[in-house]
Amino acid sequence: MSSVRLEVMPWLSRYFAAEHSGRVVLEREVSDGATVRDLLEEITSQNQELKEVLFDTKTGRLSGHITLILNGRFLELSGGLEAKLKPGDAIRLMPSLGGG
Amino acid sequence: MSEERQKSYGGKFLRVDLTSGRIWSEQLDEETYRKHLGGTGYGAKVLYEEVPPGVEWSDPENRLIVASGPLGGTRVNGSGTVSVITKGPLTNGAATSQANGFLGAFMRLNGLDGVVIQGAAESLKTLYIHDGEAELREAGHLSGVDTWEMIDLLQEELGVDERRISVFGIGPAGENLVHFAAFVGDRGHVAGHNGTGAVMGSKRLKAIAAQRTPGPVPVYNRQALAEVATTLFRRIADDPVRREGVYRWGTLRGVTRSVQGGTGTLPVRNYTTNIYNISPEELEKWDGPYLQERYVSGRHNCWACRFQHCTMFTITEGPYKGFTGEEPEYEQFAAFGPLIGNTDVEGAIVLANECDRLGFENNEMGWLMGLVMECYEKGILTQEQLDGLDMSWGNVEAVRTLMRKIAHREGIGDLLAEGVMRAAQAIGGEATNFAIHTMKGNTPRGHDHRSRWTEMFDTATSNTGTMETGGMVLMPLDALQAIGVEGPPDMFSSEEVSTFNAKTKGAMLFEDSLGVCRFNTRTDVLHLPRAVNAATGWDMDPQEAMCVGRRAVNLLRAFNIRHGISPELDVPSSRYGSTPIDGPAAGVSIQPLWDEMLANYYHLLGWDEKGVPKRETLEALGIGQVADDLGV
Numbered sequence: 001m002s003s004v005r006l007e008v009m010p011w012l013s014r015y016f017a018a019e020h021s022g023r024v025v026l027e028r029e030v031s032d033g034a035t036v037r038d039l040l041e042e043i044t045s046q047n048q049e050l051k052e053v054l055f056d057t058k059t060g061r062l063s064g065h066i067t068l069i070l071n072g073r074f075l076e077l078s079g080g081l082e083a084k085l086k087p088g089d090a091i092r093l094m095p096s097l098g099g100g
Numbered sequence: 101m102s103e104e105r106q107k108s109y110g111g112k113f114l115r116v117d118l119t120s121g122r123i124w125s126e127q128l129d130e131e132t133y134r135k136h137l138g139g140t141g142y143g144a145k146v147l148y149e150e151v152p153p154g155v156e157w158s159d160p161e162n163r164l165i166v167a168s169g170p171l172g173g174t175r176v177n178g179s180g181t182v183s184v185i186t187k188g189p190l191t192n193g194a195a196t197s198q199a200n201g202f203l204g205a206f207m208r209l210n211g212l213d214g215v216v217i218q219g220a221a222e223s224l225k226t227l228y229i230h231d232g233e234a235e236l237r238e239a240g241h242l243s244g245v246d247t248w249e250m251i252d253l254l255q256e257e258l259g260v261d262e263r264r265i266s267v268f269g270i271g272p273a274g275e276n277l278v279h280f281a282a283f284v285g286d287r288g289h290v291a292g293h294n295g296t297g298a299v300m301g302s303k304r305l306k307a308i309a310a311q312r313t314p315g316p317v318p319v320y321n322r323q324a325l326a327e328v329a330t331t332l333f334r335r336i337a338d339d340p341v342r343r344e345g346v347y348r349w350g351t352l353r354g355v356t357r358s359v360q361g362g363t364g365t366l367p368v369r370n371y372t373t374n375i376y377n378i379s380p381e382e383l384e385k386w387d388g389p390y391l392q393e394r395y396v397s398g399r400h401n402c403w404a405c406r407f408q409h410c411t412m413f414t415i416t417e418g419p420y421k422g423f424t425g426e427e428p429e430y431e432q433f434a435a436f437g438p439l440i441g442n443t444d445v446e447g448a449i450v451l452a453n454e455c456d457r458l459g460f461e462n463n464e465m466g467w468l469m470g471l472v473m474e475c476y477e478k479g480i481l482t483q484e485q486l487d488g489l490d491m492s493w494g495n496v497e498a499v500r501t502l503m504r505k506i507a508h509r510e511g512i513g514d515l516l517a518e519g520v521m522r523a524a525q526a527i528g529g530e531a532t533n534f535a536i537h538t539m540k541g542n543t544p545r546g547h548d549h550r551s552r553w554t555e556m557f558d559t560a561t562s563n564t565g566t567m568e569t570g571g572m573v574l575m576p577l578d579a580l581q582a583i584g585v586e587g588p589p590d591m592f593s594s595e596e597v598s599t600f601n602a603k604t605k606g607a608m609l610f611e612d613s614l615g616v617c618r619f620n621t622r623t624d625v626l627h628l629p630r631a632v633n634a635a636t637g638w639d640m641d642p643q644e645a646m647c648v649g650r651r652a653v654n655l656l657r658a659f660n661i662r663h664g665i666s667p668e669l670d671v672p673s674s675r676y677g678s679t680p681i682d683g684p685a686a687g688v689s690i691q692p693l694w695d696e697m698l699a700n701y702y703h704l705l706g707w708d709e710k711g712v713p714k715r716e717t718l719e720a721l722g723i724g725q726v727a728d729d730l731g732v
Contacts, residue, residue, distance in 0.1 A: 009361050011344045023360065056587050064573050064588020069362050074551065074684045076592045094361045095341045096573060096588075097354065
């Protein structure tokens with residue numbers, strides 16, 4: 001097992017802590033060889049509403065309305081949902097920003 | 101067409117010839133109105149048909165169209181919006197831009213969907229629309245006044261309370277034909293891309309004022325429209341993310357969210373870095389709660405809008421204590437914060453408001469200041485060349501002074517008044533490598549698009565002088581699926597990004613043809629046609645709606661080609677398309693993929709390999725005569 005840091009940015013954090021609209025930081029234990037997808041599936045396993053927010057349920061891809069930064073880099077540039085997690089990894093989860 | 105139907109949907113446009121002073125109106129037939137609607141759709145048609153090749157942006161024969169559409173002035177939230185369409189100076193091609201506020205609603209209350217301006221007056225004029233009529237008034241006494249004083253003086257002159265009049269016009273920048281002058285009004289709303297204000301200045305039209313007349317705007321089925329309006333509103337207000345986001349704060353939290361999220365989307369110091377170097381204590385001051393708690397002095401909502409942004413600010417502490425203005429939008433904060441290396445939020449509030457008052461488009465101003473500051477840092481522009489100004493990163497007062505010089509074309513301001521691309525060419529040398537713009541000549545919106553490929557690809561391929569496809573990644577998923585798009589793309593996949601942009605192309609221009617605000621309606625092509633049907637009695641579906649948008653896309657594309665803008669210019673400048681050296685997309689470049697993205701995009705739009713619309717594409721959209729004009 002190893003520990004990773006999950007940082008959930010405002011507007012999404014309410015799914016992790018009731019009535020909380022600020023930033024939420026969680027430490028999570030993941031098994032060796034676990035991927036980003038494994039982590040997200042684990043945290044959504046008891047929360048169908050969050051699952052529908054994070055995933056495109058048709059394709060199993062991360063929702064286009066969500067941005068995930070893994071160790072300061074876009075997930076898309078870091079191996080995607082199948083990227084393997086290492087001890088001390090930092091995952092930042094937020095709604096995609098809109099506009100020009 | 102029944103008389104009831106005719107009265108219900110509108111489609112009446114005011115025509116004004118400033119050269120002769122003649123004013124008349126035209127009523128579109130139902131078929132034409134349904135094909136083009138109002139706003140950008142109608143404007144693209146008028147621009148294409150009435151501004152032939154050879155007519156330059158400052159020629160009296162250019163047209164300036166300011167139009168709402170079939171939803172303007174109704175119960176649909178944010179339906180005071182207008183679209184402004186013309187041939188603009190930055191690209192010397194088509195320009196379309198939108199402003200919220202009240203003008204669209206008040207024109208509709210006067211029985212008009214919009215106004216088409218042609219000619220040029222001998223002296224400065226104001227167009228005043230009231231009691232279902234219109235008149236041209238002398239406006240020499242408004243010469244040189246800024247866009248807020250303009251409102252004060254016109255209210256006094258016309259004897260109308262501010263709540264009963266909407267005023268949009270130009271400041272000193274527009275009167276002096278600054279190439280990125282904007283159409284500004286209602287204290288804080290701007291349709292400014294591609295120099296709409298410069299065109300207005302060339303016509304010597306200072307302002308358009310519309311009085312609020314008793315309503316309501318006639319619609320075909322009021323109850324059905326109210327139901328759709330409620331649905332559109334609830335899809336934002338009941339959405340847990342948007343309720344705490346754009347609904348509560350508008351765009352005010354964009355800077356803090358970008359920094360805290362580490363998304364790399366802020367434009368920092370003219371793209372020389374992707375990291376905004378700001379302390380947590382300073383950053384907190386850029387956030388909604390800090391600002392609204394301290395500085396809000398009143399509400400400033402647009403027509404039929406329930407969002408909780410658009411407030412009036414009075415700064416209550418620090419060197420700018422007592423300064424009053426409007427709550428800035430994200431793009432103003434981006435331009436006058438990270439882009440110019442400034443971390444002082446009160447300074448950014450002051451610059452944002454002065455930019456509006458002088459009558460500029462703020463994004464171009466931000467990129468221009470970024471260019472000047474980088475040139476100054478690297479010794480390409482000296483303090484002497486800059487009329488003694490110390491243009492070091494973050495020098496708010498120097499930016500403030502330089503903006504005024506540009507508005508009046510004084511000293512170095514005359515060169516900079518031409519906009520980023522031409523100013524860089526005039527400065528010469530390395531400056532052209534620093535300048536951020538499309539090769540058509542306009543600048544991007546207020547993000548670092550090197551980590552937002554959909555937006556960069558859109559901006560560089562657009563024919564509107566700004567974005568044309570828009571931020572469709574945030575369109576509701578069911579609306580995307582209604583037009584055959586599964587969902588947003590992988591943001592760094594060349595194939596997915598170019599496919600996504602092509603498939604969503606037209607949605608934004610459809611929305612911009614209705615007279616509504618994008619924040620309120622989210623380009624919801626599933627529900628917006630239902631609203632149009634309730635307003636008009638039609639049976640438009642999402643596919644027909646997309647055709648309206650695509651028709652405008654192709655008309656604007658053909659207009660630009662005929663006016664000498666080659667599709668070879670569908671590329672970003674070297675700095676705009678550069679590779680970020682730091683941030684979450686460091687080392688990743690879109691440039692090597694550009695040609696394959698263009699090929700896929702052109703193919704999906706029904707354009708040939710050179711980016712020219714094919715005959716069958718144009719005929720399918722019912723604009724086959726354009727194929728003859730293009731010789732395809």
